[in-house]
Amino acid sequence: MAAITLITGKPRIGKTAFAVELLMFDDFYKGRKIFSNINGLLIDHHKPPEGHSWEDMHEWLKWKENIGSVVIYDEVQYLFPTRSSGSKMPENVAFLNIHGHYGIDMILITQSAKLLDVNLREVVNKHIHIAANKMGGLTRLEWNEVALNPTQQARNALSSSHKIRQEVFEYYKSAEVHTAHSHVKSRWYYVIIAMLFVLPCILGLVGFMGYKMYQGYKEKAGISAQAEEAKEPTGFKNPLDPENQKEMMPQSGIQGQNLKPEDFVPTLAEKPESKPIYNGVRQVKTFEYPVGCVDGGKSGCTCYSSQGTPLKEITKAMCKDYVKNGLPFNPYKDEQQIAQQPQTAPQTAYELEKGQVLTMGGQSPQNLMYDGYTEAGQQFAQRGGVVGSP
Incomplete structure (x- = not known):
């Protein structure tokens, strides 16, 4: 068109x-x-x-x-x-x-x-x-x-x-x-141009001040948290303290309730301590760890705990290795506590020397026990002889 x-x-x-x-x-x-x-x-x-x-x-x-x-x-x-x-x-x-x-x-x-x-x-x-x-x-x-x-x-x-x-x-x-064009510009033109340079500076200053305030708040919060921690240094409670034992003791499910026959039935055969009635008082205090091994006799080679109980989980081959090369390093032993233990009475004539492991057959025993150990072997003295002797 x-x-x-x-x-x-x-x-x-x-x-x-x-x-x-x-x-x-x-x-x-x-x-x-x-x-x-x-x-x-x-x-x-x-x-x-x-x-x-x-x-x-x-x-x-x-x-x-x-x-x-x-x-x-x-x-x-x-x-x-x-x-x-x-x-x-x-x-x-x-x-x-x-x-x-x-x-x-x-x-x-x-x-x-x-x-x-x-x-x-x-x-x-x-x-x-x-x-x-x-x-x-x-x-x-x-x-x-x-x-x-x-x-x-x-x-x-x-x-x-x-x-x-x-x-x-x-x-x-x-x-x-x-010809040069000389158009009259509004004052807002110059304001906008100025703001293009000033605004980033203002935003940067505001951001910096906000960051400083945030850092100050974090520092104050950290000081407050440290003060609270100072009031209660740690959450650890000594399990040997009787008062702490009461607090740490798990509450029995039957506390405050009438006893029932099933409360006296062990949950594990031949383990009377597994009766539910003992749930509130039953606590583990220590653990099994080999403190001595005896090679010879009818039982062959056997390792024993600190309470004199045989450790059936340790094989005969491992037991013989302990007798020959010594017991493994014990990372659970507290050296400071052992140093503070009082000296025990003199050993009986039949008591094992400290840290000894006996080898039957007339050969001299090899010392594989930890330094400072006193309890090992005492249980054998009560029998009037050495563990593993005929």
């Missing part, structure tokens, strides 16, 4: 540059015959035919070879100036009413729509106004009809940011390229 596009704006705002940009980059105008009066335009275009002028374009635009052409006219107020009401309409103005019949598209450039013929204003299909904004840039306003007061009618326009492509100035002789 053939249309008339009006481009307005103050001098040196970039109106002509925008029109040239449309010719260069808008596919709608590419490949079409162009007629233009733009000074120094390097895009392929035509002037009015010989013997004709722009004033009689209503004649030569109707020619067959010119149908579907594009007309770009700069400073169009000189071609279609305002006229008094009641005056006769010029033929070139009247042609604007039927230009679409010949597929003619027009891009007309001027400073204000008020400078144009009133009939031209009525047939404009799109009005584009370029203006400087308060941020120091350019704004493009678009209407589907002429806006005689673009500033006041901006609220009804399609608004967008406008930027001139620098390569456009190479395709025509432009006054804009030699």
